[in-house]
Amino acid sequence: MSPAGHGDDRLVRSYVVTGGRAQPSRNTLDHITLISLSADSADLNRAPLNPEQLAVLAALSQSSQSVVELAALLRLPVSVMRILLCDLMEAGHITAQRRITDAAAPDITLLEAVLAGLQRL
DSSP states (O other): OOTTSSOOOHHHHHHHHTTTOOSOSOSOOOTTOEEEEOTTGGGSOOTTOOHHHHHHHHHHHHSOEEHHHHHHHHTOOHHHHHHHHHHHHHTTSEEEEOOGGGSOOOOHHHHHHHHHHHHHO
16 A cells, blocks of 8 residues: 555556656667756746656756666656656756767777786786
């Protein structure tokens, strides 16, 4: 039974939290995408945000978090968190940092120099 005493309402709650949507508006967020507050977030209107989105912003005020960390913190499915984060991103409250794996191929000479340095240890 849930703390409010209304039974297990997680399915209904997720539906309500996402506004009935099952897919995020963009497909750029994976589990390890790092999310942080935008520079303009403090100046933006937070009145239309739901409690879960406000909780995300509160968590991000401490430090940047990955998508999966935010989902665990708020005890929401990752799919629901992605939808909330996309809404916050479109409103300008948050930014997503590019993953290292999205960057250009690493410089081979740099990797060889690092390997040589490690072998000397």
